[in-house]
Amino acid sequence: MHETSVAVPAIFNLVPILPFLPLAAFVLIVLWANRDKKLSAGLAIGGVGLSWVLGWAVAFTTFGIEGFGEPVRMFRDWLPTGRTWQAFGFAVDPLAAAMLIMVPFVCFLIFVYSVGYMGVGKPESDHDERGAPAEPGHVDRLASRFFAYIALFATGMIGLILADNLIMLLIFWEIMGLCSYLLIGFWFARKYDDPKQITPKEAGLKAFLTTRIGDTVMLAGIFLLYAQTQSLSFADIFKPETLERLATTTVNLPLIGATPWATLIGILIFCGAIGKSAQFPLHVWLPDAMEGPTPVSALIHAATMVSAGVYLAIRTFPLMQAVPHGPAMQFMAFIGAFTALFAATIAVAQNDIKRVLAYSTISQLGYMFAALGIGAYVAATFHLLTHAFFKALLFLGSGSVIHGMEHGHHAGMGQQVLGIRYSDTGDQYPIPNTHAFDPQDMRNMGGLFRRMPRTAWTFIIGGLALSGFPIVTAGFWSKDEILSDAFNGHTVVFITLALAALLTAFYTARQIVMTFFGAPRTAAAEHASEHDSIFAWMTVPLMALAVFAVAGGWVGIPREFPVLGALSTNPFHHYIEGLAEALEIHVEELPFNSVPLLTSLVVALGGLTLGWLVYRKFGVGAGLAPAHEGDREGSPLQIPDPLARPLGGLYTVLRNKYYFDEIYHAVFIRPVQRLATWLYRVDDLWVIDPLVDGVGKLWRGISEVGQWLDTHIVDGAVNGLAAVIGWCGGFVRVIQTGKAQNYLLVGLVTVSVLLGAFLLLPK
């Protein structure tokens, strides 16, 4: 089963069960525990918690192995494809181990957080609808289902990072896609007053189909790879001679000409990453995926699944780099850098607290791809890990804010209810006015710092890490490393990323200021609190993540960094280098240069300051608006954004996300639907089926002609013949008298004549 040059500690035998622990929880919840929400939550947390402990045990064991680089593989034949076999197998190498540090741990924290978020332990409210969010103070009626889904998701993500070949990776990749779909649409019955606002069920479908486009292109790449190499195992594909062959043999593409197979396959596989990591032009699904419950946004759409695209690109990096700095790499650098800047500009103009973070995620993932594209293998991995911690932290913080706002809305509303509803048992329930109020809109917030201090502190730490606040935060170290790599000969990428970093710091400051500082702008914000028991479940994971959002970066401080570098051994770089060596990827530790360092200092601090200055006065003096009044006069939603006037039309464009949804709808979705409708008409009404019916009608016509011929000619002939015979019969009747004597007479005469003729005629 094993195939490695290093002596393998026994703990590695546990690797194959890691993904299946959460799966066991999923199966148990679905088949057995689904009626008990507490038990379901416990199973999910237990499953992923065990994975976490074992995962860390495995990862820390690898840290102790000097020169660990060659993967430890465990596999067996699984799927026969013609004469070759695809294996069911797992492998641990430094990259997988580094991910094992992050993934199960973040999953575990988010699972714990979900207990609070879904209100497990609270009473069930009879007038909550299944498939719609519960009212504050009540448990979600489908909470068990939620925990089953996220447990299945954890299986997908853990399996993905341990996958030993592309087909395993694909399987877990798709499991995650499925969970993403199910979880985005978790509140499937939710409906909004505004018909234009996307509902969870639509967002889920959109996410699944958009990523499926990328997946399908990737699948084509995988098939081509198999057609070229007869294998999908990483160990086989990444053999130097195989890569050499892929890089030197070419395929003639129309319009483009001779292209090395490695380039083509690399780009195709990267398209899968574009879909999964929501990069331009397939980025449109991720912001709408925020319709899912917030833990899902944190888990799937920030920390893990979306970074699976980056992980895939890192995993297949040898293939991308087979043609050094070839088109595959350039393409990746371009898409990444462009997306980083592009998404950051949109984030500036969003008011939904989660959507700002969604665009920020897209932008940061673009950062990682840009880093990979310029060959900064280690830096990309590093940023992937630190980003997961602080972005999960930010999302969970935003979820806490939203819950706080909902509680505040509930508390501040008093008697303002729409009416009374009667349950089956005759109990009365007030119907709260929840429709007009959006607890996610940052314009409705303000001044939450004092009301939700734990949330605020941790959120600010996360925000600073995202902005790359110097020295203390993890984001600084990983971003700085990318920038200094880019500075080394990739000027365009460097400038783009620096601009994106500036915007990142700016919108982060905007978000923090609008949410936590100033005066509360609504009654909901005024009454917001984090004192309910559910917040105990929610704030502890926040604090744990905050620690990592800061300290996580310290493992990657470059040795050449002034002052601090002397204290650091840069263990992360050293560790990942082992893998890079095993894969024969050239990774250099660059000489220290002060320009990128200064740049990252300036953009981070500058952006933060700028954001603070612009939004400091947001909504000040507007007074407190009644919570339930939506767009009425005096509502905070009417306060103009300070950027709206100076940016003019550009602001509207950004606000509307460059109109990508509308464009895609007009260019792709409507035409496909029209084409489909048209084809159906061709099929059923115009051409194909009428042809078939036509043949039927033709034959029927022919047979009608036949029938006419039959009645008038053939049968006519028969009848005519009969008539002739009948007519003849009339004559014969004359002699047919019915008298025996006459017959005898005729007989006698006939016989006599014949006899006479016989005798008399000559022989």
Place this chain on the structure above:
Amino acid sequence: MNPASIPLLSIITFLPLAGGLILLFLPGERLQKWWALLVSLATFAVSCLLFVWWRDGEAGMQFLERGQWIPQFKIQYLVGVDGLSLFLVLLTTLLTVLVLLFSWTGINKRLKSYLFLLLLLEAGMIGVFVALDLVLFYIFWELTLIPMYFLIGGWGDPHSGYKFLGRELPWRIYAALKFFLYTMAGSALMLVAILVLYAQAGTFDLLELQKLSLTPNLQLWLFVAFGLAFAIKAPLFPFHTWLPDAHVASPTGGSVILAAVLLKMGAYGFLRFCLPLFPQATKMFVPWIAALAIIGILYGALVALVQKDVKSLVAYSSVAHLGFVILGIFALNPQGLAGATLQMVNHGLSTGALFLMIGMLYNRRHTRMLEDFGGLWKQIPIFGFLFVIVALSSAGLPGLNGFVGEFNILLGAFQANKLFAVLGTFGIILAAWYLLWAVRQMLHGPLIKAENAAIPDLNWREVLTLAPIIVLFFVIGLFPNLFFDKINPSAEAVVQALQQQRPAVSMVLDRLP
């Protein structure tokens, strides 16, 4: 017990027929239902012995039975199964059981005839998959038409009127007629081709015929004659229009059998007859047939996307799925052939399950229109949960059965022709689109229609009907080698036979009496 001494295949083929004949003399609906179920269960149990006693790694025919039938014309009773037909036989016997289980309620008229026709149909279908003598095959092939015709016409959609040739027909009558005549038209040519083959080679024995080589010109004509019959049955675009009518107008049991088994007879025909008998013509026709398969994949999926009736959505999706199967067969390599063989079974299971579930819903609501549903997941969660699994299986989600088949088909296709393969791959996106669209329209959203608020969830009998299929989804998806182990040697043999040089047919003609 020595497997070789038992005529297993004959038992499997004629048990339903004998049971059906006995059924005609049984009184009382309860007894009839139990009897039919018992007969089908027994048939299924015996067919499982095929799997148990299978000799792994053998490419040739197993459980072969040979006997003279009409010696004057050298017509034999010759039956056998190999890796290509084994699972189709099992699929047939299993689905018949499930259809009978499903039909426990809901058949309100002429129950005895209904059950008899189903058993007769089962015998015919099994016969098609095991027959190795061309005349025997043809007889079984035609035998399946008659019960199906009566099932559609007799128990089909009660509502719709259909205007044809200026007069109002019940839709089911139109659909049954169309199904019958269209298939008949195809198989008439096949009969001619069979006779021509006999005239050339002097035998109807498929195993003998496979060893010969016909002149390319003759191959061409015979391929067309056989191929047309199979293309209509499969159905290959543009010969598919009988399918939506027949599927939608048919009673649920009929739809299940139609989609799950009868369509496979077409694809199986290509695999069993066209490829081995006419290798040169096959290679010549590859681009054409593959192109039609691709068109079918994209076209079927697109048309499925705009259907308002969920049953016709599934019907058109079958056109797309069978396109995949044909694409795999005409990749002419082991991956494609093996993938196509398994995918036939996969499609049978997932589409069968889809039709069963739509039927269960129809029994409750008496409508199949997407617009009449919405929010059902809240009302009937077990149904919703199972429907999502079935839809995902049909969409080819990894871990479920559809994936391993599709994966092999596309692997094969990419080695054969990259352009076709790329185009076919896009069918995957569309498959996810129409299936999840159906899920969204039926299950998601608020419960708008008041009628839906009172319908009961699946009962134990219905869950029992679906359970074997769902279990098989996972078994095939997670342990594909259980199946490929048996399919692969035969698929490999077909591919090798395509490359082989064979003795010219004239040598045999000399030996003719």
